[in-house]
Amino acid sequence: MVSVAAAVAAGALTLGALAPPVASAVARPDTVQHELDTLVSGDGLPAALATVKGRDGRVRSYTAGVGDLASGSKVPRDGQVRVGSNTKTFTAVVVLQLVAEGKIGLDDPVEKHLPGLLHGKRIDGARITVRRLLQHTSGLPNYTEFDLQPGYYEPRDLVDIALRHEGHFQPGTQWEYSNTNYVVAGLIVQKVTGRPFARELERRIIQPLGLRHTYFPAPGDTSIREPHPHGYYRESAGGPLKDITELDPSWGWAAGQLISTNSDLNQFFTALLGGRLLPAAQLAQMRTTVPADATFGPGARYGLGITSWPLSCGGLYWGHGGSIPGYETRGGVTDDGRAIAVAVTAQPADEAPLKRVERLVDVALCR
Numbered sequence: 001m002v003s004v005a006a007a008v009a010a011g012a013l014t015l016g017a018l019a020p021p022v023a024s025a026v027a028r029p030d031t032v033q034h035e036l037d038t039l040v041s042g043d044g045l046p047a048a049l050a051t052v053k054g055r056d057g058r059v060r061s062y063t064a065g066v067g068d069l070a071s072g073s074k075v076p077r078d079g080q081v082r083v084g085s086n087t088k089t090f091t092a093v094v095v096l097q098l099v100a101e102g103k104i105g106l107d108d109p110v111e112k113h114l115p116g117l118l119h120g121k122r123i124d125g126a127r128i129t130v131r132r133l134l135q136h137t138s139g140l141p142n143y144t145e146f147d148l149q150p151g152y153y154e155p156r157d158l159v160d161i162a163l164r165h166e167g168h169f170q171p172g173t174q175w176e177y178s179n180t181n182y183v184v185a186g187l188i189v190q191k192v193t194g195r196p197f198a199r200e201l202e203r204r205i206i207q208p209l210g211l212r213h214t215y216f217p218a219p220g221d222t223s224i225r226e227p228h229p230h231g232y233y234r235e236s237a238g239g240p241l242k243d244i245t246e247l248d249p250s251w252g253w254a255a256g257q258l259i260s261t262n263s264d265l266n267q268f269f270t271a272l273l274g275g276r277l278l279p280a281a282q283l284a285q286m287r288t289t290v291p292a293d294a295t296f297g298p299g300a301r302y303g304l305g306i307t308s309w310p311l312s313c314g315g316l317y318w319g320h321g322g323s324i325p326g327y328e329t330r331g332g333v334t335d336d337g338r339a340i341a342v343a344v345t346a347q348p349a350d351e352a353p354l355k356r357v358e359r360l361v362d363v364a365l366c367r
Contacts, residue, residue: 031367032340035360036064039344043353046241046345047075047229051262052364053270053339061263065345067229069241076227078261080213081343082249083329084322086265087258088182092134092305093272094189094200096282099130103192106131106285106304113188117159122167130188132171133181134304135290141165142178144251152219153250155197158183175302177295179255182305186254197254209271214260222246224259231326232346241346244326256324262331262341269319269333272306287318296321297358307332313366323347330357332365340364 036048047065054060063075098104110118110133111125118125123140132138143162162180169176186197193200198216206214213226223246232241249257260268271277278286289301289308296302299310308316309332319332328348331341342357 030062032060032360032364033062033064035356035363036062036342039353039356040065043348043356045348045353046232048342048344049075049077049079049081049229049262050340050342050360050364051078051266053266053337054364054367055336055338057337059263059266065229069230069232070243075229078213078263080224080226080228080259080261081327081329081345082224082231082322082324083258083260083265083343084252084256084324084327085179086260086320086322086329087252087254087256089272089305089320090201090205090258090268091182091185091189091197091254092286093277094197094204095130095134095185096278096286096304097204098189098192099285100279100282104130104188106134110184110188113191114184117187118163118184120163120165120167122170123163124171127171129171130185131304133185133188135175136177136181136292136302137172137175137290138178138181139167139169139171139174139176140178140180140184141168142176142180143183144179148251150248152248153253155183155187155253158251158253159187175290175292175294177292179252182255183253189254201258205268205277209267209276211260211264211268214258214264214268216257217249217259219250220248222248229343229345233325234346234349237349247325249324252324256322262329262343265329265331265341266333266339269331270337270339273318273333273335274337309362311366312362317361317365328354328357330354331361334365338365 039045039048049063051061061078067073067075107129109126110128128138141162143158190197230243230245233244286304289303292300292302296307301308308318317332317334322329329343333339340361
């Protein structure tokens with residue numbers, strides 16, 4: 001877009017053509033809406049949704065596209081979506097709450113809590129600590145890299161799939177994203193508390209924050225409860241979009257099973273960064289980061305279940321993001337309370353749409 005000053009200098013506009021200034025301001029398109037529209041019209045995504053909390057504290061929700069390709073129905077404003085790996089931040093919060101309660105130590109070996117679970121070639125539960133699970137420095141193979149068939153999985157099934165393969169590196173020597181880390185973390189939560197992992201999420205985070213549209217699907221629940229845009233999957237570039245809204249999300253478990261909304265995600269991350277979920281010591285541990293450029297892009301750093309990215313206007317924002325068949329989510333919050341969450345209803349076949357979403361997050365937090 002050419003700036004007004006440049007257009008005047010080039011002779012394309014006269015100063016008189018700018019009057020009246022109020023009408024001109026009203027006609028200016030909203031950047032967030034424009035980018036969502038482009039994701040649909042230019043990138044071919046069925047729908048895009050965003051909720052933004054600006055510097056003024058005002059919350060705005062946006063939609064573009066259609067909620068159901070078959071019926072052409074509207075996109076529900078702030079509709080529920082599968083939020084994938086944003087679940088990891090919730091899991092890390094529960095673990096760190098248990099650390100604050102003295103029930104888990106960040107440097108406890110997994111073997112202390114789950115004896116005999118982690119074993120195999122270059123895999124030793126006595127050397128993999130809770131911190132290394134949350135930080136993705138364990139070296140555990142990522143079970144989602146292997147052939148997962150549709151159906152229900154117990155968490156131990158997912159760990160067993162990973163353990164059929166060799167550990168990728170000695171614990172603590174490298175960083176590599178692995179969903180297996182968070183399944184093991186969820187198992188530790190269950191062992192230490194004696195309660196189901198989903199119940200701990202509910203009583204420690206979802207209920208206290210009043211996240212009315214966030215839940216952990218029960219075993220066998222393949223649906224999405226509240227108004228939601230349908231999610232789609234394309235088997236190959238240029239192939240048809242297939243409706244994959246209903247699926248068994250058990251293969252994600254503590255690494256990626258949650259359903260939520262953009263506004264609930266903003267509320268969760270804002271509360272977390274604001275110190276409402278963790279004592280200062282544990283929040284500081286969570287925000288102690290290592291480079292994570294390989295997975296999350298230039299300048300990204302990973303803490304304990306949370307990622308930081310540099311903003312083009314200076315400073316950082318914190319969040320996670322998630323990828324699950326049918327939905328991609330991106331977003332984050334700043335320390336001063338600005339927030340954005342964006343969801344699209346298909347996993348893009350190339351990087352261009354995701355780069356556009358990531359640029360939108362930056363623009364929305366910087367404006």
